Amino acid sequence: MSTRHNIKAGLMTSLASITTGNGYDITVKEITDKSESLTDLKHYSTPLITVLFLGDETQLVNDGNNYLYSWDITLAGVVNGRNESDLHENISKLISSLKKYIHDTTPTGVHTNLTGIQFLTSRLSFLNTTNQVAGSDVDVRLIYYVSGGDF
Amino acid sequence: MGYVYGSSDVFDDTRDSLVSLMNTLTTTMSGSTTPHLETVQDSHNAVIASFNTASVDFIGYDSFPSGLDAGIITEYDMSWSVRVHTGYIGSAIDTQKITRLMDSVKNYLNTNKMIAQSSNHRIIAVTGGSIGEFTESYTVGGELYVNVVKRESHVQE
Numbered sequence: 001m002s003t004r005h006n007i008k009a010g011l012m013t014s015l016a017s018i019t020t021g022n023g024y025d026i027t028v029k030e031i032t033d034k035s036e037s038l039t040d041l042k043h044y045s046t047p048l049i050t051v052l053f054l055g056d057e058t059q060l061v062n063d064g065n066n067y068l069y070s071w072d073i074t075l076a077g078v079v080n081g082r083n084e085s086d087l088h089e090n091i092s093k094l095i096s097s098l099k100k101y102i103h104d105t106t107p108t109g110v111h112t113n114l115t116g117i118q119f120l121t122s123r124l125s126f127l128n129t130t131n132q133v134a135g136s137d138v139d140v141r142l143i144y145y146v147s148g149g150d151f
Numbered sequence: 152m153g154y155v156y157g158s159s160d161v162f163d164d165t166r167d168s169l170v171s172l173m174n175t176l177t178t179t180m181s182g183s184t185t186p187h188l189e190t191v192q193d194s195h196n197a198v199i200a201s202f203n204t205a206s207v208d209f210i211g212y213d214s215f216p217s218g219l220d221a222g223i224i225t226e227y228d229m230s231w232s233v234r235v236h237t238g239y240i241g242s243a244i245d246t247q248k249i250t251r252l253m254d255s256v257k258n259y260l261n262t263n264k265m266i267a268q269s270s271n272h273r274i275i276a277v278t279g280g281s282i283g284e285f286t287e288s289y290t291v292g293g294e295l296y297v298n299v300v301k302r303e304s305h306v307q308e
Contacts, residue, residue, distance in 0.1 A: 061288055063198050066197075067198065068289060113200075116242070118242065143239050143289075145198045
């Protein structure tokens with residue numbers, strides 16, 4: 001498999017470390033890379049993180065043998081809550097947990113070629129009291145390198 | 152087949168010598184100095200995969216006639232840049248860490264001015280010192296300038 005594919009797999013595995021037992025505000029129940037409609041979200045356990053890998057990718061450095069890339073992805077979170085106040089609290093906990101994850105994680109621990117994880121922005125993406133779900137987007141920049149053409 | 156025409160490879164030789172010197176510093180600092188350097192690159196246009204890393208690159212040179220021997224002796228006065236990299240652009244610019252690394256580099260180069268006595272070149276001065284972002288490597292860190300002189304005899308053909 002390509003370096004890019006393995007980084008993707010490594011990140012999805014690593015996000016499962018977001019648990020209250022590891023010092024986070026919330027325990028993530030499920031991680032997926034599939035974007036689902038609001039009605040299909042009921043098939044997942046929440047808090048759910050959907051990793052959206054189709055963001056901008058830029059070549060930062062080319063030294064003739066190695067390439068350094070930035071890869072902007074979105075960690076889209078979904079939480080349940082009984083009411084608006086509950087939803088606000090849970091989504092806030094999810095965002096703070098993701099920020100802590102970005103701050104605390106050693107990138108090379110996720111994958112050898114992943115050398116940087118940077119927080120970019122976060123925002124509330126939706127809040128639906130009828131279905132008792134809310135979502136947030138946390139934009140993250142991954143920095144990784146490839147050697148020998150193993151893209 | 153050689154890398155250059157003729158017997159004089161002043162720039163390659165000096166780059167290799169500076170990189171070698173910086174590698175020795177890296178080994179010396181490891182385990183005894185915090186912060187310390189992990190690796191050294193021989194170009195600023197390099198993919199840096201771990202921090203803290205140093206890189207060495209050529210800026211320019213002047214040359215002067217320095218006398219007659221079997222050939223014509225020329226003195227090469229070269230400017231080199233040594234950078235220390237502490238993170239990618241977007242990460243914290245840790246001024247204290249950067250200045251400490253620059254201090255280590257400055258001290259080491261100033262106490263090893265005879266780069267390689269057998270090759271007859273030496274460091275004249277370690278100057279400058281600035282902190283900023285480096286687009287060639289997408290990193291933040293500090294930069295020092297190193298002036299190196301080497302005398303070379305060019306035998307006439």
